[in-house]
Amino acid sequence: MFVPMNEAKKYQFKPYEECPCESGQKYKFCCYAKSRNSKVDFRDYSATRITAEGRRLLKDTEFKMCFAFDTSECSKDLIGAHSIQNNGVLDKISVENHVYALSSEIDQNTMYPQLEFTPIGKNQASIFSGFCKKHDEDYFKCIEDKDYEGTLEQNYWFGFRALCFELHRKLRLKKSFANFFKKYPGATRTPSIYTEYYNTKLSIRDSWTEYERFKSAYAKKSFNNLESIVKVVPFTVGFTATTSVGVGMDMEGNLAADIYNYNDKHFIPNLYVSVIPKENMTLIIISRFHEDNCYKNILSQLNGNENDEKLFRYISFCLAEYSENVYFSPAVIDSLSEANKRKIKTAFMGVLSPTPELRLRNLYATTSLNLFDLKL
Template structure:
């Protein structure tokens, strides 16, 4: 990483961290005073299992050019990995007790609801934080406070062309992020109402059980654009129609790996290909398809350092390349690499 990019990354991360949303996803009169850094993937049950010397691997920026930022897997302490300021201490402890203190049992509606709930909370936090950042950036541009955006402008203000470019870039980003904010707020209200009423039946979960422990973990909410036959599931370019989120949870447990693919009951038709097609494939195909989905649609992914080290260099390069493709391109087909296997 060259000095120029390193300085940019340091400044960007400082700016981003200043604008992280901090609040309780389940805000009510029972909230404790302090908002904590809650884990989106269980620390003691999952991260501890796949860590090495207290470290796990997550994708992070390592370089950049005119085409965007390049990422690679980097070590991160498991106590910090996957954390977000999205719950107060009381609710983080009380809500997730059924999945923190007990092993997952396939078909347990409460546990499957809670995995979905946690993935939604993480995505809600990410979108609220991004919206906060883009609003501030546009406000600073309007005020001409360029050095507050980047220390690189201390040598002189940006050109009119550069200012116009930044305004266009941040405005487009904010437009899409605000739309996601509104959708996730509706999901939050719905899930909190269901949680309070102990109504878990509105979440449909298809479970895949692999016969050995793979040391990866995922907790994410995403929107698949199409199914395995190319039929449209979500049109991400049309902001006037409803979207159907898919909630993905992956973790090892007791010699097996569990993959939970969850969606709202009202979206059952859009995701029926999971039960009617995906689940009927053989294990090799299932792993290949899920590897493509995860690397193309998920950022909250954790990998074992030991398993990664033991993986062939060609496979590691392939995984990293596809993840980077995900961050730079949209509207990719569901399957990009028919020989991909992320399950390490």
């Protein structure tokens, strides 16, 4: 599903709302006033400088917290938790303790964003500072220390960890916007930037709603509040992913979650997707909360699907279009032709596409992608 840029709702900061730079002042008397004397032309910046600036802004937002339901029991040791299992999953696809991630850079010729396969140590891949040591061990021991048995509780914890990873990332993204506005107050007047800022705020709000649903299910031990479909694939894929995302269409191209409805009162629930390579097999786990009727067709279609190619393309579409938490085996990626590498990078461009024309081209690559062709 694609909404052209000129049809997406455009937001505008209101004079008396809190300034998005998080100064505590009203917008009219803060970044709006400063923007009158702020004239920064990013066309004068080199691609290397823009890329480095973006990475620095994001790096400066790193923070530690614990997403435990009862933080009064937290240990003092806040750690970098893995959203994807290090031993047994990242191990499976790594080469010399490294995996590939897709990172964004600015092309020097076009000055457009592009994606590149970048090596990252498996101990750093999928890390986020979202739990103390005690709760990371207590919560996830049934998926870290036990073989997967398809229990309701195991599916619950896969979904919850994915949610916390994405929520932590969105909170950092919002903070990076604030830092950006502090440095470049004139950016608050740029429609595409303040639209992305508001969309991030709405997404954070929806994620906290999801968090409360997980918390309620945990308190009641109602792990069956989530419906899951599990598919066992009889080969090992050369990538892994776990994500919590709003999905806009089902396997037949029909509307699922109304992800382009930016009404402040509209709640967009998440679908939880994990692809877990193991020895001679791969697990696919897809979950939703039962009350999320927008995903009912997806779970029904997945349950009744007998066409693996269609299933693989749909999951590949969901990951490429909506997720960033995907890691690849260097052995598999390095064996591909440059054309096939480019197809994957193009498919994952998604909302980074700078023009409607490129967005359509990239969307075509996304719908024709089959990541399950990447076999170990």
